[in-house]
Amino acid sequence: MIASIAMRRGQTLIRLAGIWAIWLVVALITSVQTYVAGLTTGTPQPWLTAFGNGIPWYSVWALLTPLVVAVARRFADERRVAVLLAVHLGAGLAVVLLHSVLYVSLNAMIYGNAPWAPWSKDLLLLKLTGSIHVQLMIYAIIVGIVLGARAYRTLRDREIVAARLETRLAEAETAALRAQLQPHFLFNTLNAISALVPDDPVTAQRLIARLGDLLRLSIDRHRSQRSPLADELDFTDTYLAIEEARLGERLRIVRRIADEALTVAVPALLLQPLVENAVRHGIAPLVSGGTLTIEAGLAGGRLRLVVADDGKGAGEIVEGVGLGNARLRLQQLYGAGSSLEIETAPGRGFRVTIMVPR
Template identity: 45%
Template sequence: MNSRLRFWLFYWGIWALFSVYMATMDFMRHAKEHFFDVLIPMNLLQNLIWGCAGLVVLAMARRWPLARLNWTNCRNWVIHLTGSVVISMVSLWFVWLLVIVFSPPEMQQKVLADPLSNYYGFFSMYFHINLLLMWAVLGAYHGARILGLSRKQELEAAQLQSRLAIAQNRALQMQLQPHFLFNTLNSIAALIHSDQEAADKMLTRLADLLRMTLDSGSANEISLRQEMAFTDTYLSIEAIRFQDRLTIQRDVPFDCMDALVPAFLLQPLVENAVKHGVANLARSATITIRAHHDDEWLILDVIDNGCGINGNSKRGIGTRNTATRLQLMYQNRHAFDMTNLPGGGAQVTVRIPWRTQPG
């Protein structure tokens, strides 16, 4: 149903209900009879007249909209004041004729004997009501117009806020990419003179990583499957660097793979675990990536058995960037926690709304 049809149904529906109400009041106060054969048709026709008069008022409101009373729009107020008086007088004259038509014969003869005097009495009794009715229509129109403009402004503000959040998120995402690239190139530079074969493998993996970054484009969200593939490629670079000292464990059920997550979410968290939790260990280390969900939330954990979280871990570009992006994308519907584990090591937990790719 289009908006124009809804307007006509609503507009004439209100007048029809008003007709039934007025007919009921006339029946209760005066007639006690002729409800369906006189009172209902008379009030329907009477409100048809007022409804048509109201349409003229609405047309004037669109042509000469009212605003705050000042010298600039004083003309519009004068037009509406004059127009409402004229419309009320004309419509009231038609209503008076209608009342005569539906009156008993003896009443008609009395009216026709002195029509001017009768019309003056009718006019004096109902003109102010008719005038108020026209201004009620005008007020309802402007109230609906103000409400519509307010909702439009709210929608535009929400859309602008959403576009701003997307732009900020993309800027943060682009900030992360050169960060991990710089760190990876540093690792390659450290190996290129001592282990050229390992450095060559790392360059190949880095090329794969850059290709995957380009393939994801500027998407704000990707599937967990894509994010895991990206993170696994990054970890394959770190595995070459640390060799047997780094073990990766994954506990990501298949039913979580289609979940939507922020692009570039896990890699900076894993990189943070490697840099601050594993790199300084003389012994072997384990990084665990875990995921599970319920009907409302997706929970992701990055766990390491390294040195634990210190001030540098929390202040790093990756963690600060991730926290900001999560706030931009989900506002308060998320959690981002970094905690030290009792037995040593650290755990980073991200909780975001559970959503999957359509189809």
């Protein structure tokens, strides 16, 4: 509690010091103009005199600035233009009167009762009548700065909120797509194992244990939208162990994985559905089987991931659960920074190439 109060006081002092510094710079600029104008008109005055005359004027404005800021903030949400104009016109005239009184009083404190001292009723009337437009303009500038800064912060906050909502929506949609993938994957894997139960129950039992490993890994992945490529390859290898046991020598696997690609984060459960499509639809239907190739490497600052087979291929591309969800998830997570390309032809296999940012 005490630390919080001390911190707020420190911030207030910093803001006040900043206000004084700004007005000091304004006083310096104005004094330079006055000094140069004296030289130009042939009525030069010492530099210290020019600067000293400007200090009281702008020091009072430094003193009144927090008051003007408070008024601007108090009525910042007012939407009625007539009320807003009336408030600031009244407040502006009051600030002008207060500034003139304080300025003349400050001059009297500095110069005393010397005959040449600028303290007099005439000076007060002169400031009220001769510089009221300048002071009202200064008041308006301060109010404009406060309202402009407030509008900027409001716009920035809205953009941050909108970005967060967009991120949450993308995460929710991605989670829904992953939820769709998991039962699809489980159903297909159980079908693969059930085909072995009558003829090879020992192998089927071993594959059920593998399936348990897959489910455990799947649950672990559910906690994150992305995971390292190395983890995705481990998950896919566990799935491929089941397919190798089922297809035997009909399934040949080639892996070309660059070491630097293993740590790149990719969408969780992205690779396995692509491998499953290649095995089930490209290689398994052929009596001779085929070769599955998995490649990963870096290209142009992005990860290039390829899943290809030399199976039966297809005359047309149909994006089911695996391919369709992969494309949608890439779009949700990376937008235009990712791509998914498909190459296929009857008898020439199926090739999926994915590019994701590092």
